[in-house]
Amino acid sequence: MAITMAQALNTALHDAMAEDDKVVMFGEDVGILGGVFRITDKLQERFGEGRCFDTPLAESGIVGTAIGMAMYGYKPVVEMQFDGFTYPAFEQIVSHLAKMRNRSRGTVQLPVVVRIPFGGGIGAVEHHSESPENYFAHVAGLKVVSPGTPSDGYSLLRESISSADPVLFFEPKRRYWLKEDADLPVRTEPFGRAVVRRAGTTATLFAYGPMVRTCMETASAAEDEGWDLEVVDLRTLNPFDSATVVESVKKTGRAIVVHEAQVFSGFGAEVAAQVAERAFYHLEAPVLRVGGFDIPYPAAKLEEFFLPDVDRILDAVQRSLSF
Amino acid sequence: MSDTKMPLDLDPADLLPPAEPVQLLDDEGTLHEVDGYPLDLKDSDFRDLYRYMVLARRVDKQAINLQRQGQLGVYASLLGQEAAQIGGAYALDQQDWVFPSYREMGAALVRGVDPGKVLHLFRGTWLSDHDPHEHHFGLLSIPIGTQALHAAGFAMAAKLDGSDLVVMSYFGDGATSEGDPHEAMNFAAVYEAACVFFVQNNQYAISVPLSKQTKAPTIAHKAVGYGMPGYRCDGNDVLATYAVSRKAVDRARAGGGPSLIEAVTYRMEAHTTADDPTRYRTPAELEQWKRRDPIARFETFLESEGLLDDAFRAEIDEEAQAYAKRMREEIYDAPHGDPMELFEHVYADPPASYAEQRALLQRELDEHGTS
Ligand SMILES: Cc1ncc(C[n+]2csc(CCOP(=O)(O)OP(=O)(O)O)c2C)c(N)n1
Numbered sequence: 001m002a003i004t005m006a007q008a009l010n011t012a013l014h015d016a017m018a019e020d021d022k023v024v025m026f027g028e029d030v031g032i033l034g035g036v037f038r039i040t041d042k043l044q045e046r047f048g049e050g051r052c053f054d055t056p057l058a059e060s061g062i063v064g065t066a067i068g069m070a071m072y073g074y075k076p077v078v079e080m081q082f083d084g085f086t087y088p089a090f091e092q093i094v095s096h097l098a099k100m101r102n103r104s105r106g107t108v109q110l111p112v113v114v115r116i117p118f119g120g121g122i123g124a125v126e127h128h129s130e131s132p133e134n135y136f137a138h139v140a141g142l143k144v145v146s147p148g149t150p151s152d153g154y155s156l157l158r159e160s161i162s163s164a165d166p167v168l169f170f171e172p173k174r175r176y177w178l179k180e181d182a183d184l185p186v187r188t189e190p191f192g193r194a195v196v197r198r199a200g201t202t203a204t205l206f207a208y209g210p211m212v213r214t215c216m217e218t219a220s221a222a223e224d225e226g227w228d229l230e231v232v233d234l235r236t237l238n239p240f241d242s243a244t245v246v247e248s249v250k251k252t253g254r255a256i257v258v259h260e261a262q263v264f265s266g267f268g269a270e271v272a273a274q275v276a277e278r279a280f281y282h283l284e285a286p287v288l289r290v291g292g293f294d295i296p297y298p299a300a301k302l303e304e305f306f307l308p309d310v311d312r313i314l315d316a317v318q319r320s321l322s323f
Numbered sequence: 324m325s326d327t328k329m330p331l332d333l334d335p336a337d338l339l340p341p342a343e344p345v346q347l348l349d350d351e352g353t354l355h356e357v358d359g360y361p362l363d364l365k366d367s368d369f370r371d372l373y374r375y376m377v378l379a380r381r382v383d384k385q386a387i388n389l390q391r392q393g394q395l396g397v398y399a400s401l402l403g404q405e406a407a408q409i410g411g412a413y414a415l416d417q418q419d420w421v422f423p424s425y426r427e428m429g430a431a432l433v434r435g436v437d438p439g440k441v442l443h444l445f446r447g448t449w450l451s452d453h454d455p456h457e458h459h460f461g462l463l464s465i466p467i468g469t470q471a472l473h474a475a476g477f478a479m480a481a482k483l484d485g486s487d488l489v490v491m492s493y494f495g496d497g498a499t500s501e502g503d504p505h506e507a508m509n510f511a512a513v514y515e516a517a518c519v520f521f522v523q524n525n526q527y528a529i530s531v532p533l534s535k536q537t538k539a540p541t542i543a544h545k546a547v548g549y550g551m552p553g554y555r556c557d558g559n560d561v562l563a564t565y566a567v568s569r570k571a572v573d574r575a576r577a578g579g580g581p582s583l584i585e586a587v588t589y590r591m592e593a594h595t596t597a598d599d600p601t602r603y604r605t606p607a608e609l610e611q612w613k614r615r616d617p618i619a620r621f622e623t624f625l626e627s628e629g630l631l632d633d634a635f636r637a638e639i640d641e642e643a644q645a646y647a648k649r650m651r652e653e654i655y656d657a658p659h660g661d662p663m664e665l666f667e668h669v670y671a672d673p674p675a676s677y678a679e680q681r682a683l684l685q686r687e688l689d690e691h692g693t694s
Binding site: 024050051055056058060061063064065066067068069070071072073074088091092095096099100101102103104105106107108109140141143163164165191192238239240241242243 | 422449450451452454455456461462464466469471472473474475476477478479480481483484490502503506507509510513667668669670671672674675676
């Protein structure tokens with residue numbers, strides 16, 4: 001059956017709440033409206049206002065109270081309405097959500113999931129197209145997850161909700177309507193496992209979230225050039241599956257990391273460093289990074305010039321091959 | 324549906340704090356009953372309150388000494404705030420929870436937390452060493468005001484679960500300028516969560532006086548903006564801090580929702596052992612507050628009631644010595660423990676990279692030893 005990413009996420013929330021009455025869902029407009037992207041559609045109707053509720057408009061409050069609820073014994077899943085509005089919650093996420101387990105010598109666990117629709121490509125107004133994932137990948141104590149396919153959307157969200165560790169779950173908002181033939185419930189590979197979406201020999205494209213689809217399209221387009229590209233979906237930035245990354249580089253000898261976030265100090269830098277440390281002698285060319293430019297996310301009419309696309313990625317493949 | 328009218332059951336005037344802070348014991352230690360704040364205390368409670376205050380002061384002194392001896396990196400004293408802290412925590416039941424800041428050694432004592440354990444944060448052996456679930460006392464929170472949200476969330480969870488426990492969140496006057504206590508009070512009010520926000524207004528946030536934090540008539544007045552009662556009391560009068568807390572806690576437990584307490588007090592010590600208060604306050608001001616010492620005042624009252632004799636004093640003294648001794652034993656030259664523990668608690672399910680980093684640290688330890 002064809003399902004969308006949005007349906008997969010909604011079903012994952014539904015199934016998790018049906019299975020465990022300690023799972024609660026809250027955030028801005030997630031109740032009767034079902035969230036601005038409808039990811040929490042009908043959860044309040046099904047599970048009641050106690051378990052799916054609208055909060056006052058305050059992101060630090062949402063994450064901070066989720067921490068208190070988790071200390072009590074609940075498993076809160078909270079929604080940041082948009083990527084750019086995660087920032088008010090930064091202190092609660094970094095100073096408490098990530099650290100509480102360690103500070104308390106393991107006596108306090110915080111099984112909290114922070115869901116964040118992220119990334120651009122939908123013509124949104126300022127602050128609604130950001131890619132803040134790497135701020136959080138840098139923080140010890142958090143897991144950072146970003147699905148690129150609907151079945152991963154379902155499975156990784158279920159795993160996030162049952163995780164004893166806090167998870168920042170980055171939903172590729174421009175892929176909410178992406179379809180895939182899959183039957184729910186579905187279980188895919190666990191956290192910490194990257195997946196080869198397309199096997200190839202010419203070069204490897206590494207991506208996560210929204211760019212997985214773009215890389216698959218790039219691989220198709222590359223066939224016209226006679227290039228056989230491998231696409232690796234990283235899926236979880238932390239934990240990071242360096243083994244699969246290294247294995248792929250050993251095979252193709254060329255690595256290109258793709259993300260929407262600006263390149264400078266982005267997650268691609270981590271991937272490049274891991275490859276350099278672990279697969280140096282297998283490299284035929286320097287690791288290349290393809291991403292947004294090192295500028296603030298632009299106005300909607302200009303985002304097509306900012307975002308990585310098939311052409312920009314193919315250009316990087318060309319540079320790698322001609323090194 | 325939108326509704327532009329105020330809910331009729333809410334008259335803002337009912338939420339306002341009294342014109343003067345509630346005081347039951349005057350500066351001379353004479354008891355004056357105050358309407359609306361009945362005292363439900365037995366002789367044994369009076370003695371207990373005294374005991375906790377004296378113990379808190381001794382434990383505090385011991386901690387300062389440990390810092391002077393180089394045993395603690397830093398320490399934040401509660402001297403002068405014993406009545407505020409202890410009166411608040413004493414109004415709680417065992418099932419209730421406290422979410423403290425870094426200055427709450429007195430509240431910790433009332434909850435039964437071993438003070439030596441709390442000091443590991445300041446010694447730097449670990450970031451804390453007590454299990455919050457054991458005594459229902461959260462980890463000391465250093466980022467100002469952030470713990471108020473954990474308290475609100477905990478109280479929201481208790482309500483959802485059908486529990487009648489009450490949560491008390493402590494923070495300072497400076498914290499009332501931060502966003503998190505504001506969000507916490509607003510969340511607690513909206514969900515009618517059983518959360519009592521207890522502000523120890525000790526007049527300063529490090530060097531910055533209250534007048535630079537707010538233009539509100541008092542901190543307690545802020546409660547009205549959240550639709551909760553604001554209580555204001557003499558923070559150096561343990562019977563007032565208790566009676567006001569009793570009222571707020573009972574109200575919360577009965578489903579009446581949150582409230583805000585402002586205990587007007589004074590920090591007699593430096594902000595922390597690293598601070599030099601002579602740069603921002605006068606000896607005259609200090610002298611004025613010294614005369615309002617919370618323990619001396621309560622002592623006068625207990626003596627007039629015939630509740631304080633030498634035997635009881637000796638008993639407390641012995642207990643205080645024992646506490647101080649245990650603190651020294653716990654903290655003195657406490658090692659940093661096994662460095663390999665650094666990786667132990669970060670994740671329930673650690674990433675694969677930890678194996679390599681653990682091995683690296685182990686090699687360093689093998690080559691260079693632990694010190
Ligand atoms: C978010 C944040 N900003 C700044 C600091 C540094 N700091 C530590 S204590 C303090 C003053 C706090 O004053 P108050 O809330 O009145 O509490 P008190 O120390 O008087 O008990 C400051 C500014 C901090 N710990 N956290």
